[in-house]
Amino acid sequence: MSKVGxxxxxxSGDTKEVVQYIAANFNSEIIDVKELEAEFFTxxxxxxxxxxxxxxxxxxxDFKAKLNLVAEADFGGKTIALVGVGGQVKHPTTxxxxxxxxxxxxxxxxxVGASDVDGYKFKHSLAFINGKFVGxxxxxxNDPEWKARADKWVASIKGEF
Ligand SMILES: Cc1cc2nc3c(=O)[nH]c(=O)nc-3n(C[C@H](O)[C@H](O)[C@H](O)COP(=O)(O)O)c2cc1C
Structure with a gap:
């Protein structure tokens, strides 16, 4: 299994906890985007x-502040999966x-890694495209079962990662 960046x-640490849980399934190197440098993508x-x-x-x-590095990277032949953390109750339209x-x-x-609604309730999401979330x-x-959801997602991308 090749290493996953x-x-x-x-x-406030929610996404950090989620991604640590997910990344434990892979041979991975995890960084806070604040530490991101262009070399990481190579x-x-x-x-x-x-x-x-x-x-x-x-x-x-912090990710927004580093989007220039994402834009400049060469992702040709590379595989990317996205993980989004948000709040459907207070922010149902975004x-x-x-x-x-x-x-x-x-x-x-x-x-890779588009996922199903699977019971989540929201009015609008730009990340919901052609009937799937983009990651x-x-x-x-709000979801006490989020780990089961993450497990399901990990299983869905295992063939790619
Ligand atoms: C001021 C504020 C605005 C937010 N706006 C959105 C939003 O537009 N869409 C969304 O899905 N979640 C929104 N959220 C919810 C956060 O994404 C959610 O609380 C998440 O768990 C925070 O994760 P983090 O600690 O990793 O940043 C917002 C939260 C706050 C405090």
């Missing part, structure tokens, strides 16, 4: 980007919206 952005062929949504549907601020900020920047990559979607604060 895992990058997360998290305000070290692996597979990546997981994990970020919460804040503000009015915006990508977590649920996980921040996740889509990655999409135009990772065009060269093979994007794992986790409502850490």
């Amino acid at each position: 895992v990058i997360y952005g998290s305000n 070290k692996f062929d597979k990546f997981i980007f994990a970020a919460s949504t804040h503000g009015q549907g915006e990508l977590q601020k 649920f996980l919206d921040g996740l889509v900020e990655f999409l135009p920047l990772i065009r060269g990559a093979k994007l 794992a979607c986790i409502d850490f604060k």
